[in-house]
Amino acid sequence: MVTVVVIDLDESLSVEMTIGVSKPCRYTVIYEGEEVVQYETSADPRTAGGRVGLRNIICRHMADYDKVMVNEQLSTEISEHVEAVANEFGPK
Structure with a gap:
């Protein structure tokens, strides 16, 4: 089962965060219920x-x-x- 962390930036815009397949972090940007972009990165969201x-x-x-x-x-x-x-994502 995949765990997804969802953060809401406003009533229309949110980001889903989960473990990536090829890189540690996968982010999906959602606007008004529609996926805008999904990408994987090594950049942990807890860092600047x-x-x-x-x-x-x-x-x-x-x-x-x-x-x-x-x-x-x-x-x-x-x-x-x-x-x-x-x-x-584990400890920072």
Whole structure:
């Protein structure tokens, strides 16, 4: 069974996080219930580099979203889901 950690950036935009197949982390960006982009990376979302990479992917595909707002929301939501993220990706 695949565990998925879902973080909501607003009422329309969310990110699903799970273990990747070829790389440690898989992120799926969802906008209004539709998958926008899915990618795998070695960048852990709990690190600054992981959040910046995820923010950049979101803003590249969702041009109406502000990088500062997305970055703040990612930081807040990941910290609020720290236990679920740790359960999925292991210790930081």
